[in-house]
Amino acid sequence: MEKLTIALLGGGVVGSEVARALLTQSDTLAARVGARLELSGVLVRDASRPRDGIPQELLGTDPEAVVAGADIVVELMGGIEPARTRILTALSSGASVVTANKALLAQHFPELITAADDAGVRIEYEAAVAGAIPIVRPLSVSLAGDRIQRVMGIVNGTTNYILDQMSKEGWDFDTALATAQELGFAEADPTADIEGHDAAAKAAIIASLAFQVPVSLDDVHVEGITGVSADMIRTAADQGFTIKLLAICERVTGPDGGESVSARVYPALVQDDHPLASVSGAFNAVFVEADSAGSLMFYGQGAGGAPTSSAVLGDIVSVARRKVLGGRGQMPQQVRESGSILPIARVTTRYQLTLEVFDRPGVLLRVAEVVATEGVSIELVQQTRLEDAAADGTPRAKLVIATHSALESSLAATVDSLAALEVVESVKSVLRIEGA
Ligand code: NAP
Numbered sequence: 130m131e132k133l134t135i136a137l138l139g140g141g142v143v144g145s146e147v148a149r150a151l152l153t154q155s156d157t158l159a160a161r162v163g164a165r166l167e168l169s170g171v172l173v174r175d176a177s178r179p180r181d182g183i184p185q186e187l188l189g190t191d192p193e194a195v196v197a198g199a200d201i202v203v204e205l206m207g208g209i210e211p212a213r214t215r216i217l218t219a220l221s222s223g224a225s226v227v228t229a230n231k232a233l234l235a236q237h238f239p240e241l242i243t244a245a246d247d248a249g250v251r252i253e254y255e256a257a258v259a260g261a262i263p264i265v266r267p268l269s270v271s272l273a274g275d276r277i278q279r280v281m282g283i284v285n286g287t288t289n290y291i292l293d294q295m296s297k298e299g300w301d302f303d304t305a306l307a308t309a310q311e312l313g314f315a316e317a318d319p320t321a322d323i324e325g326h327d328a329a330a331k332a333a334i335i336a337s338l339a340f341q342v343p344v345s346l347d348d349v350h351v352e353g354i355t356g357v358s359a360d361m362i363r364t365a366a367d368q369g370f371t372i373k374l375l376a377i378c379e380r381v382t383g384p385d386g387g388e389s390v391s392a393r394v395y396p397a398l399v400q401d402d403h404p405l406a407s408v409s410g411a412f413n414a415v416f417v418e419a420d421s422a423g424s425l426m427f428y429g430q431g432a433g434g435a436p437t438s439s440a441v442l443g444d445i446v447s448v449a450r451r452k453v454l455g456g457r458g459q460m461p462q463q464v465r466e467s468g469s470i471l472p473i474a475r476v477t478t479r480y481q482l483t484l485e486v487f488d489r490p491g492v493l494l495r496v497a498e499v500v501a502t503e504g505v506s507i508e509l510v511q512q513t514r515l516e517d518a519a520a521d522g523t524p525r526a527k528l529v530i531a532t533h534s535a536l537e538s539s540l541a542a543t544v545d546s547l548a549a550l551e552v553v554e555s556v557k558s559v560l561r562i563e564g565a
Contacts, residue, residue: 130159130163130164130165131163131164131165131453132164132165132167133162133164133165133166133167133200133201133449133452133453134167134168134169134198134199134200134201135151135166135167135168135169135199135200135201135202135203135445136169136170136171136172136195136196136199136201136202136203136224137168137170137171137172137195137203137205138172138192138195138196138202138203138204138205138206138212138215139171139172139173139204139205139206139207140171140172140173140180140183140188140205141173141205141206141207142433142434142437143205143229143256143434143437143438143441144171144203144205144206145180145181145182145183145434146434146435146437146438147203147205147438147441147442147445148168148171148180148182148183148187149181149182149183150438150442151166151168151442151445152168152182152183152184153182158442158445158446161446161450162446162449162450162453163450163453164449164452164453166201166445166449168187169187169195169198169199170187170188170189170194170195170196170199171183171187171188171189171195172189172190172191172192172195172196172206173188173189173190174190175190176188176189176190192211192215196215196218196219196222196224199219199224200224200225200449200452201224201225201226201227201445201448201449201452202215202216202219202224202225202226202227203226203227203228203441203445204216204219204226204227204228204229204230205228205229205230205441206230207230207232208230208232208233209232209233209236209237212228212230212233213233213237213241216228216233216241216244216252217240217241217244220241220244220245220248220250220252221244221248223248223249223250224250225245225250225251225252225253225448225451225452226245226250226251226252226253227252227253227254227441227444227445227448228252228253228254228256228257229254229256229257229437229440229441230254230257231257231258231327231330231331231334232330234254234257234330234333234334235329235330235331235333235334235345235346236345236346238333238334238337238343238344238345239343251447251448251451253265253444253447253448254334254444255440255441255443255444256437256438256440256441256444257331257334258282258284258331258334258335258415259282259284259331259413259415259427259429259431260286260413260429260430260431260432260433260436260437260440261429261430261431261433261436261437261439261440262413262414262415262427262428262429262430262431262440263427263440263443264282264335264415264427265334265338267417267425267427268280268335268338268339268417269338272417272419272422275419275420275421275422276380276419276420276421277339277340277380277417277418277419278379278380278418278419278420279377279378279379279380279417279418280335280336280339280376280377280378280379280415280416280417280418281375281376281377281378281405281415281416281563281564282328282331282332282335282375282376282377282413282414282415282416283373283374283375283376283405283408283412283413283414283415284327284328284331284332284335284376284413284415284431285322285325285327285328285331285374285376285413285431286314286410286411286412286413286430286431286432287309287314287315287316287319287322287323287327287411288322288323288325288328288353288354288374289373289374289408289409289410289411289412289413290305290309290314290315290410290411291305291306291309291314291315291323291354292305292354292357292362292372292373292374292396293409293410294308294309295357295359295362296362296366296371296372299359299363300359301358301359302354302355302357302358302359306319306323314411323353323354323355324351324353324355325351325352325353325354325374325394325395326346326351326353328351328374328376328394329346329349329351329376329392329394330346331376332344332349332376332377332378332392332393332394333345333346333348333349333392335376335378335392335415336348336349336378336390336392339378339380339417340378340380340390340468341468342390342468342469342470343468344378344390344392344468344470348392348470349392349393349394350392350393350394350395350473350476351393351394351395352394352395352396353374353396354374354396356396357372357396358558360557361483361557361558361560364483364527364529364558365398365481365560367529368398368481368511368529368531369400369401370398370399370400370401370406370481370562371398371399371401371406372396372397372398372399372560373396373397373399373405373406373408374394374395374396374397375394375395375396375397375399375405375563376392376393376394377391377392377393377394377397377563378390378391378392379391379392381471381475381476381477387469388469389468389469389470389471390468390469390470390471391470391471391473391476392470393473393476395561396560397560397561397562397563397564398481398560398561398562398563399563399564400562400564400565403416403564403565404416404424404426405426405564408428411430411431411432412428412429412430412431413428413429413430413431413432414426414427414428414429415427416564473537474536474537474538474541475536475537475538476536476537477534477535477536477537478534478535478537478561478562478563479508479531479532479533479534479535479561479562479563479565480505480531480532480535480540480559480560480561480562481529481530481531481532481558481559481560481561481562482528482529482530482532482543482544482547482556482558482559483527483528483529483530483556483557483558483559484496484527484528484530484547484553484554484555484556484557485515485525485526485527485528485553485554485555485557486525486526486527486528486552486553486554487519487523487524487525487526487552487553487554488514488523488524488525488526489523489552491552492526492528492552493510493512493528495550495552496510496528496530496547496550496552496553497510499543499546499547499550500530500532500543500547502546503539503540503542503543503546504535504536504539505532505533505535505539505540505543506532506533506535507530507531507532507533508531508532508533509530509531510528510529510530510531511528511529512526512527512528513526513527513529514526515527519554525554527557531562540559544556544559
């Protein structure tokens with residue numbers, strides 16, 4: 130039987146799972162591929178540290194020696210450099226590449242795809258978006274004959290766990306984060322997760338794939354979940370909503386018929402009966418809307434060594450099969466050279482505003498006038514008397530306003546005008562309503 134050699138760059142959480150699977154499931158994999166997959170080496174920083182189930186002689190710290198002669202290079206080291214250079218070198222030497230590196234793909238997607246196409250080889254990256262969930266292949270292959278309109282994903286398990294705990298236990302953000310860290314759902318430095326950067330990297334990849342337009346991390350509008358309070362979650366629940374950190378990638382057709390792409394990440398209100406609302410704990414889910422297929426939902430584990438290794442091994446089998454069959458076996462992966470990215474100010478969506486107001490006669494009228502002046506139309510208002518009166522004894526009330534679809538820029542102007550009203554004590558929150 131033909132033999133294909135595999136070099137692993139990285140033997141950490143994901144890499145060590147992949148290495149063990151290659152070593153222990155070699156007969157099964159050989160039967161699937163039609164060739165034996167031989168692990169030739171694992172690049173690590175510290176080769177003296179034993180790794181469970183990986184023979185010490187396979188570990189190495191010299192990248193050239195580890196990848197020499199490899200048919201497939203699997204990059205699981207993470208970060209931008211030296212991962213980018215190692216991948217480009219592997220591609221130009223004729224090796225196909227499998228990577229799970231969302232941060233790298235979000236910044237260098239066109240460069241990497243072009244390098245693979247120029248070399249006549251493949252780069253596969255199923256594990257880079259939502260771990261074990263097959264989403265890259267459905268977007269790029271299964272739905273290639275359809276027209277995708279929108280993809281909305283819960284693509285960061287840490288933030289979903291935190292928001293879910295806040296909702297179920299009534300905790301504030303800090304308590305939920307500390308618990309997530311204790312249980313290993315959040316890293317010691319949680320910045321990339323809670324500020325939305327990890328989800329934004331995945332949004333950039335999803336948008337590039339779904340709309341064949343190069344979308345980089347800088348094109349994605351990002352807001353994290355640090356501003357979400359227990360009170361916002363309670364108010365959302367009272368109105369029949371759940372707050373989720375969503376990565377939203379959307380095809381937008383302008384009044385002139387021109388198309389652009391919006392990619393954005395923020396905490397949003399999702400109606401309780403929407404499939405994404407029931408995604409709990411650290412799970413991920415991606416909701417796709419396409420012209421012919423309609424709505425599709427992909428759900429599963431978005432991280433972890435074993436789940437992520439499932440996606441990596443699927444890619445390894447896929448590129449190995451193509452090598453056995455001969456050539457790249459598929460059309461080039463190239464995306465268009467450029468596309469129009471919609472700035473956040475031009476995005477249209479629905480909103481929920483929560484205000485604390487002085488409960489004087491005419492307050493609703495004043496608020497409604499200001500909202501109308503900015504061209505935003507109100508769908509629903511709910512007023513609730515607050516227990517505490519103002520210092521001068523004026524009663525206070527909470528106003529929850531849901532709007533019809535409005536431009537982000539109009540909404541921002543509305544919020545500024547509302548905040549300046551003498552009857553408005555404070556604007557407690559502004560949240561987008563998505564998926565309705
Ligand atoms: P990890 O546990 O930190 O492992 C990284 C590995 O790469 C380690 O073995 C490390 O060596 C090695 N490495 C890093 N920099 C190196 C360098 N300059 N030279 C040589 N070796 C180097 O990372 P991971 O969690 O497995 O993640 C790997 C990739 O998968 C990342 O791109 C990540 O975003 C992606 N991913 C991870 C998950 C997940 O759940 N963990 C999910 C989806 C995608 P040492 O062991 O000697 O330190």
